[in-house]
Amino acid sequence: VECVLFNEEYMNCTWGSREMPTVNYSLFYCPGNPLWHRNEKTSNKEVECKHYLQDQGVRVGCHFKQNELIQFQPFHVLINASVGGKTLEIARKRMFLQDLVKPEAPVNLTIHNTSNNQLQLTWASPYPTNSCLEHAVKYKSNKDTRWTELLVNRNVFSLPSVDYEKSYTFYVRSKINKFCGNTQFWSEWSVPVTWGSNSTSKGTEEEWLHWFGIRTVLVPIASCLLLLMLVILLVRMERVWVILMPRIPNPSKNFDELFITHNGNFQEWAGVPKDVVESFKPNYSENICYVTELPPKDSHEPL
Structure with missing residues (x-):
């Protein structure tokens, strides 16, 4: 059996391959000094593995969580195999966890x-x-x-x-x-x-992949978007020119109706009511008064 303690976070113990798929393996472990005797298969302190590692349904290892491990104490493991109703001891090992850290x-x-x-x-x-x-x-x-x-x-x-x-x-x-x-x-x-x-041109693999993605993906996309914008701009150039250089309006068209339809009658064209127009016409008459200029008295000319 081989055990590796990974970064003091968890440990995996493995004990071989699937050469005997009909054999049911079991692992027992005990921290400290177990009371294993020569003729006993387990001790009075042993604990069976809670998390077996399996390969296609066959137990090939045991996974230990951090709370199940105690460093700087002996750690004992015992592997049994059940074959045909009989239990056989496969391996028994004593180890120190501080010597298994990776x-x-x-x-x-x-x-x-x-x-x-x-x-x-x-x-x-x-x-x-x-x-x-x-x-x-x-x-x-x-x-x-x-x-x-x-x-x-x-x-x-x-x-x-x-x-x-x-x-x-x-x-x-x-x-x-x-x-x-x-x-x-x-x-x-x-x-x-x-x-x-x-290093700038080669760099690490991650940097190379990053720049490769920019050159092969982002640059063509940006070029296509720029070309599309230029086409749209050319299509709408006339509208843009009108906005930038607006045409001078011709007011003569607004007075065509005044001179053609209403013959220059501003009141009709402007929609002034007839009673208002009549109110501005004089409604009185004046008598004619003749005035004669008399010559001076010293004048010898006859009247």
Whole structure:
């Protein structure tokens, strides 16, 4: 049976394959020192697995939640197999959980240019106790054929004497150090980070996919939309020209009815009532008064 404690969050114990599908396996576990005797199949403290891992209906492992695990105490497991109504002991193992921890891969890799020729790589770890970790950093330039791998005890790695004509790619992984356990389980390698002259064009896989999507999808769509807008603008150019340069109105058409239909009669064209028109006509007459101018008295001319 092999057990791995993943990031101190859960543990999986597996015990083989499906070579005997008719066999029903059972796992019992007990933290501390169980009272197992030589002729007994189980102890008085054992607990059967609550969450079996199955492969096509056959039990192949057991899943342990975090509240079922106690570190720095012996952890005993016993596997039985039921065949033909008989119970057989398959394996019995004593282990320490701190020796079974496999941390998660480091995250948030960041490169800082601390001087003209030196790089500083930093990262974070999802593991809850960072002081219990040691790390491995591997890197190479775009002109190297082999990776260089170094061990570090902190979340910092410095690379002196970099060449600005090269690009550098870095990976990081972690495992429990000798002060907190005796494990050989390394985490998975982190997502790579790239720095250098070609990092902008090459970059990481995520950045490349991002720019590839922009060039192959967004650029053609934007071009089609711009072409469509130009066509619509050309179709409606006359309307736009009218808005920008409005025509001078011709008022003569508004007076065609005055001169053609009403013969210049403004009152009829304006709709003035007849009684109002009649009110402006004079309704009286004046007598003619003849005036004669008399000559002066000194004049000898006859009247």
